[in-house]
Amino acid sequence: MLRFWFKEFPQYPCDHTDYWRTRLISYALLVTTSYFLILTIINIVTFSDFSLALLDGTGLLFSLGIFAWFRATGNVTVTSWAVTIMVTALILLFIVTSQGYSHSLYWATLVPPFAFFLLGRTSGTGVSTFTFFICALVVYEQMETQQPAFFAFGSLLNVIEVSIAHILLFRFYEQARSSAYDTLAIRNAEILQLAETDKLTGLYNREKLENTLIACLPGVDEQHPLSVMLLDVDYFKKVNDQYGHFEGDKVLQALAKKLKDLMREQDIVARWGGEEFVVLCTNASLETAMQLAQRIREDIAKQVICGHGLTVSVGVAQYVPGDSVESLLDRADVGLYQAKNNGRNSVIAA
Template identity: 40%
Template sequence: MKFWHKYHPDIDAADPRFKQVSLIYSILLIMIAYFAIIGTLNITLFYAPEIAFFDYLGLVLALIIFRFVSRGGNFKVASWAVIVSIAAVLLAFVHLAEGRNYSLMWVTILPPFAFFLLGRRNGSWVSAIILVYCSWYLYQLIQQQVTANLGLGALFNFIEVATAQVFLFRFYENSRQEAYDQLQKTAITDPLTKVYNRLHLDNTLKSLVAQANRSHQAVSILLLDVDHFKAVNDKYGHLIGDKVLIRLCDVVRETVRETDAVGRWGGEEFLVICPNTDQQQAIQFGQRIIENIRAEAVEKDVHITVSIGAATYSAGATDSIDRILSSADENLYRAKRGGRNQIVGGS
């Protein structure tokens, strides 16, 4: 378990904030240890109290940010505070050292932190601004011959390294984000039909019900089942059966609204979650789905029909999510017993 979990017990590995909060605490601990050690060395070993002052300033800022985050502070604000603190301390060190003692080299640690904490876009322009400023400052020092043993070659080397870092970390962050997005998509998607899987449907329904309680609006669900699907598989084969399910999902997605969530509940059963939808509207949506599927030649003139059970959760109701799902399931079987190719709603 992460040590910071005691500060944020509501954030687990499935939470999108998990990586961000892990990174923030890791960087803050590095900052605290680094500034404390280097500040002490600058006083006791290098006799540079003016540089140690900025090291200890960084230590204080890191401790303040740590306290802010651990008390439930906004992670985005904390990320910006970390980057601003690091940039301020590094630039102060560069100016104090007037480019000597490899002070400019330390600026190159900023891009990875900026990209990891702020993302691709913000990390790019923050890094670019700091590195352009340092390049300009180094050029001024060379022009004024303030810093010995530095010439245009050193300036060009710094610019090359800075540019390479920005592009390198931007490329890395792009690749990492694309891989993360693909992983997230795979984790919530049914591999055959490309609609949501049951896990995502469960989480979506919980979230929408909680939102409905706050906004005093209804949430409806439609539980669909393909009529006589076993007969389709027996007559045409499982490959055609798979194509039937794929096309079925396409028709459903084309019929419902963008705000509705469509997913595979299991086998040939599918669930549609309709936010801000009362029972009458849900039945109308369901009837439209039935008509569109019935009119569609899914595969090689294979026509199918579906039966639908509808149920509605109203804000403030005593019904639980399990009870709503159970009602939809009961209504689905009522539709089956009533002759199929129809929707049944109500409790």
């Protein structure tokens, strides 16, 4: 029954801004429908008061009508207004008919949570102001009539019922708030990943590598050396010209995965641009980086990547005191240039 009542709307997934409004609408309609149904039955069976039963039955039909229309259309905005008006009218009717006695005014405190959540700040303020204005008139009437107030069992029930309703409402709002923050954290993580990841290869992009280098340089010393490699795929333009750029993209993706597999766990691989890649080798001297670069060059030369035989040229440089990110990468670029001039498929230290 509840699964039928709480319909999942495809246009309002759990990360949609209106998802929790649809949930509150369903909860509110479930409560009001049950309320009118119970009162209708009690007035007919217990009190034989058919006039009140007709009034409650009308409320029941109105509540079910809103529910049916909401399920059919999924229109959150119109339904939010309908539910807020119905709940507000129901509460004000109870307050006015009881003349504000027996702590019935306490029910008015439920209107702002509904109105602000379903209608937003501006309309919620208007509905809440109107509600409390009516309550103020009721209290003013009490002052004018100067009738003594009697606190019977009904007063206690009103306090208990409204307090329970507040607890349930704010548990619901906390769940909505927590869900919204969790979704925001996920989205922020996704945005951060997109900002620092090369879309084609899934490697770090140029900006992320530069920022990582900036963070690493202050900690470099003789015990913790740092080297970089600048790799370029030889004659890659022929792949694009002969087989098309889509095929070239597939080759770059496969090569990026191959490079990640060949690196040490602490190394960082990034796409520098086009068919160029940079490897940041932490805790690696120039000799260690050269050995690693030679192994990478030899392994790639032996492989067939996406049906293509490839070779790479590599320039290697080690950080020296006074180096900046630009000077370190420039020296690696000089080594790469020399490797290209030496016939490619080679590793040169600079």
